[in-house]
Amino acid sequence: MDEYKHIKKQDPEVFAAIEGEEKREAEGLELIPSENYVSKAVREANSSILTNKYSEGYPGKRYYGGQKYTDMVETLAIERAKKLFDAKYANVQTLGGANANIAMYFALLNPGDTVLGMDLSHGGHLTHGHPVTYLTKIFNFVRYKMKDPDTGEIDYDEMRETALKTKPKIVLAGFSAYPRELNYAKFVEIAREVGAYAVMDVAHIAGLIAGRSVKNPFDAGFDIMTTTTHKTLRGPRGGMILTRESEEIAKKIDKMVFPGLQGGPHMNNIAAKAVAFGEALQPAFRTYAAQILKNAKAMAEVFKAHDIRLLTGGTDNHLILADVFGSLQITGKDAETLLDAVGITLNKNSIADDTRGPMDPSGIRFGTPAITTRKFKEKECARVAELMVVAMQKRAEPNVQKAIREEIREMCSRFPIPESHV
Numbered sequence: 001m002d003e004y005k006h007i008k009k010q011d012p013e014v015f016a017a018i019e020g021e022e023k024r025e026a027e028g029l030e031l032i033p034s035e036n037y038v039s040k041a042v043r044e045a046n047s048s049i050l051t052n053k054y055s056e057g058y059p060g061k062r063y064y065g066g067q068k069y070t071d072m073v074e075t076l077a078i079e080r081a082k083k084l085f086d087a088k089y090a091n092v093q094t095l096g097g098a099n100a101n102i103a104m105y106f107a108l109l110n111p112g113d114t115v116l117g118m119d120l121s122h123g124g125h126l127t128h129g130h131p132v133t134y135l136t137k138i139f140n141f142v143r144y145k146m147k148d149p150d151t152g153e154i155d156y157d158e159m160r161e162t163a164l165k166t167k168p169k170i171v172l173a174g175f176s177a178y179p180r181e182l183n184y185a186k187f188v189e190i191a192r193e194v195g196a197y198a199v200m201d202v203a204h205i206a207g208l209i210a211g212r213s214v215k216n217p218f219d220a221g222f223d224i225m226t227t228t229t230h231k232t233l234r235g236p237r238g239g240m241i242l243t244r245e246s247e248e249i250a251k252k253i254d255k256m257v258f259p260g261l262q263g264g265p266h267m268n269n270i271a272a273k274a275v276a277f278g279e280a281l282q283p284a285f286r287t288y289a290a291q292i293l294k295n296a297k298a299m300a301e302v303f304k305a306h307d308i309r310l311l312t313g314g315t316d317n318h319l320i321l322a323d324v325f326g327s328l329q330i331t332g333k334d335a336e337t338l339l340d341a342v343g344i345t346l347n348k349n350s351i352a353d354d355t356r357g358p359m360d361p362s363g364i365r366f367g368t369p370a371i372t373t374r375k376f377k378e379k380e381c382a383r384v385a386e387l388m389v390v391a392m393q394k395r396a397e398p399n400v401q402k403a404i405r406e407e408i409r410e411m412c413s414r415f416p417i418p419e420s421h422v
């Protein structure tokens with residue numbers, strides 16, 4: 001904790017919160033599929049003096065002086081992002097994934113235009129048109145769904161019919177809770193047929209694409225990808241917008257991010273993105289991405305062996321969605337609380353067409369990006385899955401819960417969070 005010595009001395013209250021979180025992360029397992037452990041190098045960049053600098057604009061075109069080093073760092077982030085995702089253009093200034101999607105919509109659409117996106121209870125994200133977002137007051141969101149939640153196949157025929165009927169300007173792929181690969185060619189085909197942009201929100205799987213473990217939507221002709229940088233990509237909290245080849249689109253996006261929606265970019269955060277992208281360009285990152293998938297499959301197999309219903313029947317990516325209410329008569333919320341108490345953090349999640357409400361749904365969602373960073377392999381992941389099932393099955397037995405907590409603590413001490421990822 002020496003790295004926090006100044007906070008410790010000056011502000012014990014904030015120090016206590018940081019110290020508590022450090023211990024929580026060290027002694028428990030993180031299975032929330034949208035979280036990860038960044039390297040010390042990424043954290044150093046994120047806490048660097050670059051936070052002091054105002055640099056509205058883009059490299060070479062700023063509103064204020066003194067930009068020699070900010071230009072250097074933003075250019076590095078852009079060039080590395082382009083290489084990682086085979087993109088011609090990258091905007092690395094968006095502050096998060098939601099901001100990236102908002103900027104993308106405003107750059108491409110007029111008020112009243114239609115977006116065809118994934119149904120939210122079938123895996124889509126809030127920013128893909130949930131009624132609680134302000135976006136739905138401005139744009140018209142229509143939906144596609146899975147044909148069968150037990151296989152995960154998207155109903156592409158219905159999707160095409162909806163597209164022909166509603167004439168969307170954006171056909172949006174991407175998800176927060178969908179464990180399969182999409183048929184990218186179908187999305188692009190439908191988008192082209194109705195004259196829409198093909199956009200994919202790769203927030204969850206960006207690291208898997210960069211690590212070449214799943215397909216790159218640009219290879220199928222998608223026009224744009226929006227993403228977060230802090231999930232499988234293992235960078236600092238933030239967002240990014242990538243354009244495959246159109247200069248016209250890239251210019252619209254840059255203008256919408258700044259000055260359209262945001263002010264001065266957070267240069268410390270952009271420096272941390274550059275460092276994380278540098279890590280993701282190393283060969284070790286491909287091994288990491290491949291292991292994430294193997295680990296998720298190992299966990300899914302254990303759940304299936306216990307006859308627990310998995311949405312889509314399994315996983316081809318980093319996450320798993322289990323219908324614990326249907327299979328073990330425990331609600332998603334109770335499972336989340338129970339597992340948290342034994343040192344396993346995950347989240348309750350709605351399942352397709354859930355009959356229960358979003359605050360206490362039928363499912364749980366969990367994944368392997370963070371424990372794979374901790375160097376867990378299939379054997380350890382299968383053991384964690386086994387412990388999760390036993391914890392839920394024997395929820396009324398305090399001795400069993402205590403023994404599981406102990407075993408998780410012991411696994412955490414054998415697999416400490418690494419400081420370096422290269």
Ligand SMILES: Cc1ncc(COP(=O)(O)O)c(C=O)c1O
Nearest residue numbers: 096097098125175176201203228
């Ligand atoms: C698919 C998808 N898009 C966008 C976001 C929003 O990202 P952020 O929380 O960085 O705004 C998320 C975050 O969970 C996501 O899963």
